[in-house]
């Protein structure tokens with residue numbers, strides 16, 4: 001029987017040689033930026049389940065690492081913001097995928113006068129042993145790769161990303177998650193895992209694994225419907241609903257009272273005082289929204305006040321937080 005790496009290599013060798021439009025599939029729009037003409041081949045080889053490119057992360061000429069290159073679409077989008085030689089490093093374990101993205105960058109060069117293939121430094125390597133120096137990267141990203149890994153491998157892949165990031169560096173991830181118990185025989189099916197269909201874990205477990213390797217701040221930026229595994233197409237007894245998430249983990253020091261995880265909760269003070277100050281860095285002005293992390297939301301709830309509204313998690317956190 002083939003192990004996960006052999007199966008994954010088989011699947012992505014084929015996907016490199018013949019674009020497979022439905023392989024992963026995203027509900028996120030493909031960002032069309034002014035002056036960026038995205039080659040059709042890159043769109044056909046969009047094997048991600050969300051987006052990891054966010055201009056907010058890309059200030060101050062960051063060094064960028066992208067693991068699991070696919071057809072190169074997101075590397076081109078990152079290059080759009082960096083525009084210098086070697087600013088984006090792409091790592092992949094499948095030779096054919098590296099070669100396909102190399103060819104796709106040539107097409108991108110023909111279609112975009114601002115782009116040069118040399119902006120991207122493609123390297124052969126494994127997400128579990130990155131060919132990258134310690135603390136050398138500002139923004140690391142992976143899209144729809146880590147869900148393929150089993151828990152021990154996922155932990156190792158996250159540790160590797162943590163190792164290569166500079167202090168306060170950002171790891172941007174997009175992966176499927178699933179709140180239902182995935183049947184064991186489906187979870188163990190290496191091919192379904194490689195196709196990003198059966199390796200997903202519940203969001204809270206995913207967040208816990210990220211914070212356990214040391215990331216002190218986590219933002220849940222988006223959560224969207226992704227896939228249904230139905231009994232008429234898969235060996236399951238009931239519908240299995242899978243969502244995709246976009247997450248940013250920041251290599252901030254771990255706060256003494258635990259990580260700050262922003263899931264889109266907001267506090268609004270509606271009391272009669274000038275403001276509410278928890279003397280712990282959070283000041284709520286009357287009827288003004290303040291994004292808060294889940295830890296702070298828990299602390300506010302524990303106060304038992306009837307003049308602070310705390311919203312549910314929206315799972316669409318977009319900055320402006322309190323911690």
Ligand SMILES: C[S@@+](CC[C@H](N)C(=O)[O-])C[C@H]1O[C@@H](n2cnc3c(N)ncnc32)[C@H](O)[C@@H]1O
Nearest residue numbers: 012046047048068069070092093094126127143
């Ligand atoms: C689902 S595709 C995602 C591609 C790309 N991120 C995108 O969004 O289109 C997974 C990618 O990870 C690569 N890959 C698989 N296992 C890997 C590993 N252990 N280390 C590095 N890359 C890997 C595959 O070759 C493929 O390019």
